[in-house]
Amino acid sequence: PQEDGQPDALITTGGTESNQLGLLLAREHARARHTEPLRVVCGANAHHSVHRAAWLLGLPEPLTLPTPNGTLTPHTLHTALTDLHHPGTPGPPVLVCATAGTTDTGAIDPLPALADLADTHGARLHVDAAYGGPLLFSDTHRPLLTGLHRAHTVTLDLHKLGWQPVAAGLLAVPATAHLAPLAHRAAYLNADDDTEAGLPDLLGRSLRTTRRPDVLKMAVTLKALGRTGLADLVDRTLAAARGLADLIDAHPAHELHSRPTLSTVLFRPAGADDTTVATIRRRLLHRGRAVLGRAATPTGLWLKATLLNPHTTTDDLTSLLKLVEGHTPR
Structure with a gap:
């Protein structure tokens, strides 16, 4: 989505942590606006970490849709989202998880069509591009990721087609404001006056405290x-x-x-x-x-x-x- 502010990204340990952060940010966005818990909708082709993240975050079991041909089809998603939002009822907040580079076959979900459906049904969109994301470097193969920019959160992992040793994950968002739920304070780490003086506030940019300088490589x-x-x-x-x-x-x-x-x-x-x-x-x-x-x-x-x-x-x-x-x- 086009948002005010600069795009931003967090360094993570890999796709699993990035997916967890994507669900966490969606959960907090939903909590501020809804009384019902966030419902995660994904394909059977989704990485196992999507289900694990829902469990860790206390969310309902993800609604897992069949992907017999390896990708999540727009028709299948449309039917599921319609069932979740019955006429005359607001329905629960929803996060659609799409995949750009599945674990089994490397398949890419039809991102533009899935983004259209997410918009139509008022759902957020997370794209797990841990495997396929680096196609963005290639003029030849970048079109396979058309629609990726419409996601609210994107998982990337340069450990794969970025040729980095672990850890080399990222979670990208369209604007820094999306990361606000991660803001936590500890006076000895990120005191207000230190932050105002220009020292980096890393505590609010990770689930971890002690971290390796993985961004350097x-x-x-x-x-x-x-x-x-x-x-x-x-x-x-x-x-x-x-x-x-x-x-x-x-x-x-x-x-x-x-x-x-x-x-x-x-x-x-x-x-x-x-x-x-x-x-x-x-x-x-x-x-x-x-x-x-x-x-x-x-x-x-x-x-x-x-x-x-x-x-x-x-x-x-x-x-x-x-x-x-x-x-x-x-």
Whole structure:
């Protein structure tokens, strides 16, 4: 939303803390205006930390909507929001949580349409872009995040496509005033006269007191590489994922789940059942050959290759597929 004041961001330990802060700010905004508790609405594709944050904050269990195709559809959200706000009743305050880069497949929810629905129903919008957020660096891939600017809070995590060691999370807001609920005072840390004299008031910008200077490494990377340098790394990494998908598509021994949106590629040996997929993954891990994730979808279990090295070559990817072949039970 376009707001008066400068956009702002908090440094966090990662996507989990950023999502918790996003729900906290929405809860406090709701408390100031409603007697009913905040209702969180998310897709089944949402990161587990959304549910954990609701539990920690004493909110009702999130209304979790089906996402059989991997994303939260506008029709599904429209139906849910309509049910929450019956005609003639104000209904509870609502926070819609969308995802830009899901954990299982890297899918991105249709942000503009979801933002339109949130506006129509008077709901706030939080976007978990921990994985996909750095696409903003890339002129080529930034359009995938169209609509992100309409969120009230946005989770980012440069530990992923920002190539930072943990911790490297952020929570972005359109204006500093949105952070007012975090303001707490302790005379020995942020006395009024010290703050008025220009000393930074960090106590009101985190759930933590003692913190590491995690912003330094992010600043150094941005200074050294700039937007263009980081965009090149993003573009290379996503190109590698598409290259892996091409190799899988061209190999009759393997089955591709879907074309990658970000840098996550799901695949499995053709015709493999869930037990076989799980066995391959554990064999590769225990023998120290490859670390692959796993993703359960409506079509079964898949091996998950999350590519984050922009220097990955076609030979590397071919070797990975040969390792999977060599560790497939006969």
